[in-house]
Amino acid sequence: MKFCSNCGSNNIEHKIPDGDNRLRHCCLDCGTIFYENPKIVAGCIAQWQDKILLCKRAIEPRYGAWTLPAGFMENHETIQHAAARETFEEATARASNLELFAVYNLPHISQVYMMFTADIEDGKARSGIESLETQFVEEHQIPWNDLAFPIINETLELYFEDRKRGKFSLHVGEITRKPDRTIHKVRY
Amino acid sequence: MKFCSNCGSNNIEHKIPDGDNRLRHCCLDCGTIFYENPKIVAGCIAQWQDKILLCKRAIEPRYGAWTLPAGFMENHETIQHAAARETFEEATARASNLELFAVYNLPHISQVYMMFTADIEDGKARSGIESLETQFVEEHQIPWNDLAFPIINETLELYFEDRKRGKFSLHVGEITRKPDRTIHKVRY
Numbered sequence: 001m002k003f004c005s006n007c008g009s010n011n012i013e014h015k016i017p018d019g020d021n022r023l024r025h026c027c028l029d030c031g032t033i034f035y036e037n038p039k040i041v042a043g044c045i046a047q048w049q050d051k052i053l054l055c056k057r058a059i060e061p062r063y064g065a066w067t068l069p070a071g072f073m074e075n076h077e078t079i080q081h082a083a084a085r086e087t088f089e090e091a092t093a094r095a096s097n098l099e100l101f102a103v104y105n106l107p108h109i110s111q112v113y114m115m116f117t118a119d120i121e122d123g124k125a126r127s128g129i130e131s132l133e134t135q136f137v138e139e140h141q142i143p144w145n146d147l148a149f150p151i152i153n154e155t156l157e158l159y160f161e162d163r164k165r166g167k168f169s170l171h172v173g174e175i176t177r178k179p180d181r182t183i184h185k186v187r188y
Numbered sequence: 189m190k191f192c193s194n195c196g197s198n199n200i201e202h203k204i205p206d207g208d209n210r211l212r213h214c215c216l217d218c219g220t221i222f223y224e225n226p227k228i229v230a231g232c233i234a235q236w237q238d239k240i241l242l243c244k245r246a247i248e249p250r251y252g253a254w255t256l257p258a259g260f261m262e263n264h265e266t267i268q269h270a271a272a273r274e275t276f277e278e279a280t281a282r283a284s285n286l287e288l289f290a291v292y293n294l295p296h297i298s299q300v301y302m303m304f305t306a307d308i309e310d311g312k313a314r315s316g317i318e319s320l321e322t323q324f325v326e327e328h329q330i331p332w333n334d335l336a337f338p339i340i341n342e343t344l345e346l347y348f349e350d351r352k353r354g355k356f357s358l359h360v361g362e363i364t365r366k367p368d369r370t371i372h373k374v375r376y
Contacts (some may be wrong), residue, residue, distance in 0.1 A: 001193045002193065002194060002195075002196070003191055003192060003193050003194070003195065003196035004191065004193070005189045005190065005191050005192070005193045005222075006190060006191070007190070007191065008190070008191035008196055008198060010196060019317070022262060034193075035260070036263055037227045037228070037260055037261060037262065037263065038228060038261050038262075038263055038265075039225045040225070040226060040228065040300060072223070072225055073225060073226050073300075074210060074225065074226075075224055075225065075226055075298040076295050076296070076298055077226075077295055078293035078295050078362055079291070079293060079300060080293075080376070081295075100291060100358070100360055103267070103288060103291070103302075105266035105267060105268075107264050107265055107266050107269075108264070110263040110264055112228060112261075112267060114291075129207065170288070170358050172288055174266055188268070
């Protein structure tokens with residue numbers, strides 16, 4: 001942040017405002033304080049028969065890697081709507097019966113992932129603009145070493161564990177990437 | 189948004205960028221697109237013996253009304269940490285054993301509430317800077333008509349319903365305030 005979006009001043013300081021306990025961008029001219037908060041990423045484990053829907057990313061980061069349809073929740077929508085919207089945008093697939101499955105903290109990048117199980121009742125999918133390819137795959141076809149993000153591996157591992165048990169339940173946890181780039185995973 | 193926080197220009201237009209489908213603030217000089225996303229509010233139903241912790245708000249909105257300790261999640265923390273931090277900031281109480289209890293969409297104000305059951309093991313609480321007063325109350329002492337927000341009523345109703353059943357489970361839903369100011373509540 002180089003300029004104040006309220007008054008246009010470049011007299012911006014990164015400091016702890018009076019009565020606060022965190023660094024914020026503050027405009028020293030008009031007094032506006034700029035808060036930044038974590039973002040929600042919402043997505044689906046979209047099921048059809050015994051298969052689930054994967055998308056091959058057509059965008060950075062991780063261009064060409066496989067992922068579950070998911071993306072940033074927008075203002076004025078629900079998490080469920082965001083997850084279904086992303087499934088439609090990335091795979092032109094209509095998700096229904098959404099059930100909250102995983103709530104994961106990614107504090108190193110200030111994101112909270114909220115993943116839902118869902119059904120694609122007509123089994124239809126084709127690439128949206130953000131995907132090179134979409135596929136419904138069985139468990140043995142999951143490209144475990146070519147998934148886009150650790151949270152995608154974790155969500156799919158939890159999903160197939162639950163499916164073997166015959167019961168889906170809510171999973172809450174945390175994935176962090178340490179400064180040395182190692183991944184640290186906690187299931188609460 | 190009146191000025192671009194990247195280049196200081198006031199040549200800002202609220203328009204749908206190429207390849208997007210939503211209105212964003214866009215700088216026509218440097219090309220920066222400004223995204224806004226929903227915020228997470230995290231808080232606790234903080235239990236001690238058969239009582240739960242309420243705080244009387246010392247800040248607007250709803251100055252003087254009673255609430256559960258809750259507030260905006262900050263960057264680089266987990267939801268659980270945010271809920272415990274807010275409980276400490278508002279009531280100087282140390283929350284432990286946090287379990288996710290309610291995930292509620294408030295799309296009209298672009299917020300997602302994530303409320304946890306938690307224990308205050310030592311039963312200690314006193315007002316933080318954002319509270320006029322704190323109290324551990326029994327169910328019959330809840331000031332139902334003097335709670336700060338509909339989501340607080342809803343969370344407490346769900347909590348006491350579950351407590352009577354002897355089993356806490358996750359609740360997912362939505363509260364919206366319609367343009368005519370009526371409250372619309374959905375339990376998914």
